[in-house]
Amino acid sequence: MPLSRRSFLAGVVAAPVLGGLAGCAGTVVQPGDLSRLRIMAPASPGGGWDTTARVMQRVIQQSGLARNVQVFNVEGAGGVIGLGQLGREDDDALLMMMGLVMVGAVDTNDSSTRLTDVTPIARLIGETELIAAPPDAPFDDIAGFVEVWAADPAATPIAGGSAGGTDQILAGLLAQAAGIDPAQVNYIPYSGGGESLSAMLGGQVTAGISGTADYGPQVASGDLKGLAVSTAERSDQVPDVPTLIESGFDVEVSNWRGVMARPGMTAGAREDLIALVVDTHDSDEWAEALENNGWDDLLLTGDDYAEFLAAEEARVREILVQIGLIQ
Known part of the structure; x- marks a missing residue:
C-alpha cells in the first residue's frame, strides 16, 4: 500500500538533499529517497504537459513533499522521444508527464518504446473537449451539425490540433457513433487552439474541436456556437453546452x-512514487490548481491506472486504424 502522508514526509525529512544531482540522468536513489525529484515534460515549454508538470512541481515544493523538484523538456513526436528516453533511465526519482495524445503518438510514430515498457504511476487530471462552430453556421446543435456532416463528410472540414491527437480521436469516435465512415472525415490539423479558432472565425471550416479553455470564452461571448462537450458531465466553463451523451x-x-x-523499478520504489502523487493530490494547493486551471480530478493509481491505459490503447488504436492514420 502507498505510504501514509505522515510516514512519507518523515522519510523525506530524514533523506539527504541531493539537489546537486537533480539534473543528472542515471542516478539511482535509495528506496524512499525522494528528497529530489525530476519531472520530464516530453513536449515544448508552454503546452499542456509542460504546464501540468510545472504546476505539479510547484505544489510538491509548496507542500513540502520534496525539497528539490526539477522540470525539464524533451521535445518531439507527440512525446515518444521522451518516452524512449524514459525507457533507458535507471532513476527512481523521475516522473514523465504524458496523456491521451501519447497513446496515439506511439502508433502514429511507430515508436519502439511502448507504454507497456515503462511503469504506470497515476492518472492525474482531465480536460474537456469542446465542439464549436462559427456563429453563422446553419445549425445550432450537435445533431444539426452531424446531419450536415453525414450528408457530405468531404465538404464538411473540421479544425483541430495535431494529426492523431485528442481532437482527431474525438472526431473519429463521433463519426463512428453517427454512422459516418471515419476514413471520410475531412480533418484539418492546426498547431494549436488559436489557429483552429482563427480558421473557424474566418469561415475556413465548418466546425472545430479543441479544449474548453481554447474555445470556451468565445462560446460564452457568442462569437462561436457551442455544440457539445466530450466529457460525461457538462463543463463549468460552458455550462449551457450539452454533452455528447x-x-x-x-x-x-x-x-x-x-x-x-x-521500467524495471522495484515494487517499493513504485509505491513511493504513488504515495508522492497521492499526497500531492490530497493537498490544498492541488485542489486550488484544479480550480484555477479548470481541470477535472481524475486520480487513478497503480494497477487500476495500468488497466485504464490498456483500455485506452485499444480504443485509440481501433479508431486510428479506421481513420487511416495507422495500419
Whole structure:
C-alpha cells in the first residue's frame, strides 16, 4: 500500500538533499529517497504537459513533499522521444508527464518504446473537449451539425490540433457513433487552439474541436456556437453546452494526463512514487490548481491506472486504424 502522508514526509525529512544531482540522468536513489525529484515534460515549454508538470512541481515544493523538484523538456513526436528516453533511465526519482495524445503518438510514430515498457504511476487530471462552430453556421446543435456532416463528410472540414491527437480521436469516435465512415472525415490539423479558432472565425471550416479553455470564452461571448462537450458531465466553463451523451451520441473523451516512471523499478520504489502523487493530490494547493486551471480530478493509481491505459490503447488504436492514420 502507498505510504501514509505522515510516514512519507518523515522519510523525506530524514533523506539527504541531493539537489546537486537533480539534473543528472542515471542516478539511482535509495528506496524512499525522494528528497529530489525530476519531472520530464516530453513536449515544448508552454503546452499542456509542460504546464501540468510545472504546476505539479510547484505544489510538491509548496507542500513540502520534496525539497528539490526539477522540470525539464524533451521535445518531439507527440512525446515518444521522451518516452524512449524514459525507457533507458535507471532513476527512481523521475516522473514523465504524458496523456491521451501519447497513446496515439506511439502508433502514429511507430515508436519502439511502448507504454507497456515503462511503469504506470497515476492518472492525474482531465480536460474537456469542446465542439464549436462559427456563429453563422446553419445549425445550432450537435445533431444539426452531424446531419450536415453525414450528408457530405468531404465538404464538411473540421479544425483541430495535431494529426492523431485528442481532437482527431474525438472526431473519429463521433463519426463512428453517427454512422459516418471515419476514413471520410475531412480533418484539418492546426498547431494549436488559436489557429483552429482563427480558421473557424474566418469561415475556413465548418466546425472545430479543441479544449474548453481554447474555445470556451468565445462560446460564452457568442462569437462561436457551442455544440457539445466530450466529457460525461457538462463543463463549468460552458455550462449551457450539452454533452455528447446528452445529445444522443455514445461518446466520452477526456484529454487526460498522467505520469509514468522508468521500467524495471522495484515494487517499493513504485509505491513511493504513488504515495508522492497521492499526497500531492490530497493537498490544498492541488485542489486550488484544479480550480484555477479548470481541470477535472481524475486520480487513478497503480494497477487500476495500468488497466485504464490498456483500455485506452485499444480504443485509440481501433479508431486510428479506421481513420487511416495507422495500419
